[in-house]
Structures are given as structure tokens and as C-alpha cells.
Amino acid sequence: MGGGRSLLYIILRNAALFLTAFLITSTVITWAQWSTTHYQLQDTYLSMLKFIQTTPTLQERANQSGMTYEEYAWYLTYRSLNIRPDFVGTMKTYFRQVWDIMEHGLGKWGSAWAYVRNTFSIFLLAEAGILLLGLYLGLRAGYNGGKTERLVSALAPFLSAIPSWFIGAILFLILWDLGYTPDFQMRLQDASTHGGVNAGTYLLAYLGPALAVFLAMVFEYAFIVKNLIAQERVSDYVLADRAKGLPDKRIRKKVLKTALPQFLTYTTYNLLEVLTAVFVVEIIFNVRGMGYLLLASFRVVYKPPHGIDIYLYPQLLIFVSLVMLALYFVVSTVMEVIYVRMDPRVSRGE
Template identity: 40%
Template structure:
């Protein structure tokens, strides 16, 4: 019961954070709505605030718009909004799965065995943490597409070609996502592994580990216990690093032509030709929708990670085996 109450508090706290963040974003977007010419980008719900509308009324229209989008997604340039969400979610899940699995393996090996793995992680972590994911994406594009021709770089083009030729399958989607996922994983992997490595190094000198070594327990069992002890702290790091992954994902979607939330943001505002000149136009409800869904992704991640922390942290009442 105590842990159930703690989980409820975690959900409530993150819901409040989500709501406040949406209010801030809605206020900023609504302020621009009153000053910038609109760009409707196709068949979307129309929200034209009257000149006498107050700022709170304008903000509330975006909450209403988001709810309508979720219930009955409209189309943007021939695609329904739910497809944008699904593509971003697939890219995000694949990235997280590979990042966590490989990062935990490398970090555990580097922290426990040291040797070459420790040297590699310690050198590569500060090197790649200074490089933005989009730069690594461009390098991988040059290497794996132009030089080696291993992966496609145009996600939408690859899917459309397979549909036309009747060869569309799950493997087509996975192959089209391979390079974007590889870019996102590689750009964050070394920092993840380095943090796990540091946690394992700190835990390895504790008395319970020395006791297990003296007892002659198998290394696999000792490493399992070390991982279980370090995992809660690693989950905390993952929670706060999640926004960095989301930001990198937005840019990667634009580079590799994935019509996800990042692409939706990119087309929802920008310069446009007006008569003989140029102006700035945007579709505020689309921008709010994409931002709200990305915040929802972060909310889900925070609740899951903090919930797992609660159940995995020995100090919260869990038992180590």
C-alpha cells in the first residue's frame, strides 16, 4: 500500500508539471497567434480567435484543439496526425531499447572488468557528448549511404517505393529506421555507458561486493547484484536525459525525412511568400499539438522511470537477491 501511494504521488506530481508546462507553452504560442499571419497547412481544425478574445481564451482553444486532434485526428498534407505520433513513438522506443541495453552492457563491463572497455568508454564519452546528434547523423549519412550503400536515408521515400511495388513489410520500416536509430543511439550511448561505469566503480568497493568475492560467488551473480544496485540511479539519469533524446530526435526526423512530430514542428512555422515579399506564418494548433505530445512522451517516461526506481531501490523496501 505504501508503494502504491508513492506511485500515485509520482503520477500526480508529474501531471501537475505537465499541466504547468502546457500552460507556459500555450501562453507563448497564443501570444504569437495574435501577431503572426496564420498558415493552415491543409485540412486542420480552424481556430481563429476574435480580436477581442483574451489571452486565456486563446490558450484554452489550443487545449480544446489538442483534445479534438486526439479524438478525431485531421490530415496535414495528406497524412492524419496520428501517423506523425506513431512514427515518432516507434523511433523513440527503438532508440531507448537499444540505448539502454547496449549502454548497460558496456557500462557494466567497463566498471567491473575495466581494461579496454573502460578505456574506450572513458575516452569516447567526453568526445561524443560534445557532438550534436545532427552532426553524427550527417557523418553516418555520408558513411552508410553514400560510401557503403547499406541503409536508405529517405524514410518516406523508402516506404512509398515499397507500397508502390507491393513489397511493404515490417522489415521495410525497420530498415528505413535503421540509420536514424543508429544515429540517436550512437550519439548518446557513450555518455550512458560512462554513467553506468561510474556507478559500478563506486559500488564495486562496497563491503557486500568484497564479501561476495571472498565467498567465491560466480562473477555473473556478483555483476547481477551490482547492476541491480546501480540501476535505480541510472534510471534517474535516464529520466532527466530523456528531453535531450527528444530534442535530437526532432532534428533527426527532419534530416532523414521522417514525418513525425519533429517534422510536424518544422512545417508548422517559418517564412512564407506573401505577394511580392516574404512574411512569417505558422499553424499554432499544430505547433501546440506536437509540443503537447512530446511533453506527454516525457510524462510517460518520467512516471515509468520513477516508478521503477521506487520498486528497484533497496532503500524503498525492495530486497536484493
């Protein structure tokens, strides 16, 4: 490679990081479920066995499945606790179930990829708006200053201090008051009742949550871009170009080209922040997306007088983590390839 970074090297390195992050995440999720339930194995088994021995219906099911009462009791124990006899076996089971989720869906919940589609549709709409308007405002504020700079500098810290879910809740109420149905499921149901659901129906249903994420993130992005451009604007090469009398348009293009690798780096890291905001906001708008799966995968139930019970569904947690990490792997790889192509110092390994 001659000290440079080839495309194959970037892909292999990022793939190794992706697999490492996925294994660590899956291990932590499995450990959380295992540590909170494995001590109940024996007691749950004895309870299940006693229940089977006194319940003719369960005895018939055991016979139909070709299991002894003891084997069927263990089957029900593993199913109720959502673990297996040992930690490694539990983790392998979760991996197989995640594969089943990708291949066969979520049973009564429908296709897993429909949830992914909903989330990523909102994400792409919001991210497109953030990039377009955020870059425009940031470039204008950073290079020209003036009213645009004051606007970005004032709104960025204000909106950054407000949680995205709060902006989503306020927008939901405003849209509802204006006569627009912001609830995703209600909008789809209304459309199916009055003529059918099509691509336009989904697009209109996605606009509400996408707008909420856009409002929560766009000025923060513009503020970062403004600072990057402002730093480049006062650098030595810009001052030298101005002293030479070069046209302002040419200097601006040079500033943009020099700062663009930093934009790419920040944009890559910002993607997961935007995606996380989508998870939260889509719950406000009742979107069946990955945020809904995360909400369904973890519950804390108060049971007086003994305290609380924690219910985890590790398969869903691991599935959502896999999708998030896959997105970050693809985007970071593409961004790094572009970065290397744009910055000759990196491609030469300097």
C-alpha cells in the same frame, strides 16, 4: 500512507506536474503568437473589409455563410492572424484545435498519429539499442575496467561533442554511397511502386535514423553507467564482501542491484534528450514525424527592406509538446514505481 509513497500518490503527483507543465508550455506558446500579431487586428480587419467590398467572389462566400461583410472580415482576420479577440479566447481556440488534430488529423498532411508513430518507432529502436549496448559496455567498463573502460572513456566525450544531426548527415551520405536508400519518403515510394508497403518496409526505413541516434547517444549512456558502477565498486560493502571471500558473481549482482535505481533515474531524464535527437535526425532522413511538425510550425521569413516576419503555428507546437510531456509522464511514473519497489528506504519514506 505511513510516510511512504503509494502508487496512487505517485500517479496523482506526476499527473499534477504534467498538467502544470502543459499549461505553462501552452501559455508561453500562445503568448508568443499573441504578442507578435495582436496589434495587427484592427488594421487587418479594415484591409479585409475593404477587400471584401471590392471582391464579388468574397461577397458571395459571405452571403453563403450567412455572415455580414463585417462578420466575414473578422472571420478572415482571425484566420489569417491565427488568433482571437483576446488572449484567453486564443488559448481556448488552440486547445480545441489540438483536440481536432488528435481526433481528425492534420487535413492535407494526413493522420497526426502517423507522425507520432514514425517518431516513436525510431525512438524505440534507438533507445533499445542504447539501453542494451550502453548497459553492457557501462557495466563491463565500470566493474572490470581494462580495454572496455578505455574505449568508453575515449569515445564518450568525442561523440558527445558531435551534434546528432551531423552524425545523421554523415551516415545518410555513407548509406547512400553504399547503395542503400536512406531517404524515408523515397524508400516508401519505391516500395509502393514495386509491390507495396508493409511492416518490413517501415522497419528498414526506420533503421537509418535510429542508427544515427544510437551512435550519437550510446557511448554517453555507457559512460554514465560506468561511472555509477565504478563508484559502487569501491564502496565499503563491496570491500567487506571481498574480504569475506564472497564469489565475484554474487558481488557483481549486488553492485548492480544497488546501482540500478540510479540507472533508472538517469534513464528517465535521458529519454527526452534521445527524443529530441530523433526530432533533429528524422529531418535529415526526410521522415514525416514530430520533428517535421516542429519544423513546419515555426518559420522566419526575411522580407526586405522591412526586416523579417515570424510565422508560428501554435496548434502544432502545443500538440508536439503534449505528446512529449505525455511520454515523460508515463515513463517517469513507471520508473518511479519501480524505484520505490526496489529501494525499501524510499518505500518506507526514509
